[in-house]
Amino acid sequence: MKNVMINGKNYKLISNYQDDNELRNRFNLLTQQIYNFDFEKWYNSGFWKENCILYSLLDNDKMVSHITVSVIDFIVLGKKKRFVQFGTVMTDEQYRNQGLSRVLMETVLEEWKDKCDMFYLFANDSVLDFYPKFGFVPVDEYQASTKIPKIESPYSIRKMDIDNVSDLNLLYETAKNAEAQFALSMHDNAGLVMFYCNYFELFSFKENLFYIQDLHAIAVADYEEDTLILYDILAKEKIEIKDVLNAMATEQTKSAILKFMPIDSENYEVTLFKEEDSTLMVMGDKEELFKNNKLMFPMLSHT
CATH class of the missing domain: 3.40.630 (Aminopeptidase)
Incomplete structure (x- = not known):
């Protein structure tokens, strides 16, 4: 946990806290609020592994912004690669447009830039203009x-x-x-x-x-x-x-x-192939991998 100042206001940045019942419950509340589901049943199953990592911002005790990082190994054209996928990107409605998601994105990109072969995400089409600010570009998938x-x-x-x-x-x-x-x-x-x-x-x-x-x-x-x-x-x-x-x-x-x-x-x-209301985006330097090979992420690998 560390303190971060955003627009003159102090927040707590926390990560990898899924085993803390109180913090996980706050994360589930925010997920229910934004996406109408939560991860509690999956956590209790024992199948939530260490490669699914939570990054969140707290305003006092209230969880207000979040990104899930999924560290996934793939076999890509016969070669093993480690990709980092962003998912469950969300901010409490009252805290939007204040730069909270930007701080989380910058934190994760800095932490994982030397530990993976590629960053990617599936962006809701309503926020496609947000991710290019960090170097992401849309790429086509093929079916x-x-x-x-x-x-x-x-x-x-x-x-x-x-x-x-x-x-x-x-x-x-x-x-x-x-x-x-x-x-x-x-x-x-x-x-x-x-x-x-x-x-x-x-x-x-x-x-x-x-x-x-x-x-x-x-x-x-x-x-x-x-x-x-x-x-x-x-x-x-x-x-x-x-x-x-x-x-x-x-x-x-x-x-x-x-x-x-x-x-x-x-x-x-x-x-x-174009998934309804969603677009695959990758860090710009990996764009050619998809342009040249007509790839598709298997459906069960999405987060």
Whole structure:
């Protein structure tokens, strides 16, 4: 904890305090106020790991501004990289336009600039003019899709029930030891996978988990009419994406949309992807990585 002066007013800057019940409760209150959810269920699950770090400003005992830092290892085009993602950026309505978020951003950028390969975030489109002040630029993401031929699948699948302890453990162990399957794959971040699959109050993939027994793989998937939406593949060994598509296709399925970019996208239709009300922004010196390689961050890696 340290004192910082902003516009002539003293604030306390605190970080890495998630194990302090009182401070975490204040953080949850602010998150509920701004985003209508909180992280308490995830914290109590034990899956909140040390790579999710809280940075906040207090006015006396009131939490008034915040940034979450997620330190995430990725396998990017075959190479391991450490990226820092900003999330849950928020300021109490009565304290906005006073420079609080700027102080938090500058603090985090200075602290992590020599400890990571890239800073990035998904910005709400209403605040796109804020992040360029710190060197962030918008970059495009790309999405792969394909037609699915009608063949009889040789694979057996079952829907997972993670209210069942064995399936919960299977999900965690598979995510913890998952092999990189995509051009841009999250590495060793089972905690974030568990957040999305069971502990995110606004939306959960809990009903979208399927175990493909013959492949020893978990597919995170949904169906929209005759289209399969494949969000993620979790497996301890490298497997063929087309095998997962064939396993997950139903009699009605004619095509599939992938919420990640395959390592080899030659046989897929690759199109520009724009997430509704959100834009990927990266620190400017890393812009070429996305311009040259048509990448996409897997959906379960967002914070």
